[in-house]
Amino acid sequence: MANHGSIEKTHCPESGGPVACPFLPLPPGTMSYRDLQKAAADPANGAGLLHHAARTYANYLWIRQQPARAILALCRAVYLNPSDLDPATRQPYEALVWMLRQYSGQGFLGNPRISFSRQATRMPPGRPLKRLRAWALWHLSHRSLPWLPPDPQVIEKAPAPCHLAYRLNGLGLSHEGDRFSEAMQTASRRPDQEPSGPDSGSPSREEGLSPE
Numbered sequence: 001m002a003n004h005g006s007i008e009k010t011h012c013p014e015s016g017g018p019v020a021c022p023f024l025p026l027p028p029g030t031m032s033y034r035d036l037q038k039a040a041a042d043p044a045n046g047a048g049l050l051h052h053a054a055r056t057y058a059n060y061l062w063i064r065q066q067p068a069r070a071i072l073a074l075c076r077a078v079y080l081n082p083s084d085l086d087p088a089t090r091q092p093y094e095a096l097v098w099m100l101r102q103y104s105g106q107g108f109l110g111n112p113r114i115s116f117s118r119q120a121t122r123m124p125p126g127r128p129l130k131r132l133r134a135w136a137l138w139h140l141s142h143r144s145l146p147w148l149p150p151d152p153q154v155i156e157k158a159p160a161p162c163h164l165a166y167r168l169n170g171l172g173l174s175h176e177g178d179r180f181s182e183a184m185q186t187a188s189r190r191p192d193q194e195p196s197g198p199d200s201g202s203p204s205r206e207e208g209l210s211p212e
Contacts, residue, residue, distance in 0.1 A: 027060035047084035065107035093183035100144035143187035
């Protein structure tokens with residue numbers, strides 16, 4: 001995560017450490033990046049297992065008050081090739097919004113707005129879907145934390161959210177653009193309007209912890 005204009009606070013609120021993200025699988029115990037390497041090496045379903053492992057690792061890092069690294073782990077899942085995944089796989093867009101809106105100064109966050117604008121503008125021309133996803137992550141970050149400063153070295157010419165949703169539906173996973181639009185709506189809500197989980201009060205989709 002970029003350091004320019006970044007945020008780093010170390011105090012803990014009176015309520016204690018951060019709670020697990022309800023949009024992500026609960027980590028079974030201690031994890032490391034090696035869990036992602038092991039998942040990716042599976043010959044039968046490496047991408048699917050990696051998507052699940054990356055989201056689980058993101059939750060592990062979030063609980064350990066490492067939000068910047070948690071977001072990087074989310075990116076490992078987001079940028080996977082959709083042709084290698086079950087079309088019904090759900091991208092962790094809601095998880096990113098939840099983390100950013102829940103962030104209260106515990107651990108280093110960095111500046112996601114700068115990080116994603118640089119990813120989007122520096123993406124090779126042959127990777128249009130990854131560029132679209134980077135701009136989607138930029139929009140979610142900017143909408144969730146609108147006070148984050150922009151990158152003075154980058155002209156942020158982000159596609160409109162409606163255009164991104166249309167393109168993501170066409171190039172990404174099943175209903176990926178719709179999921180992005182839903183996450184954008186969540187990012188715009190007041191805290192008292194925000195749903196508590198992926199199904200607005202229903203049991204978590206991730207309780208079984210099985211890969212999609």
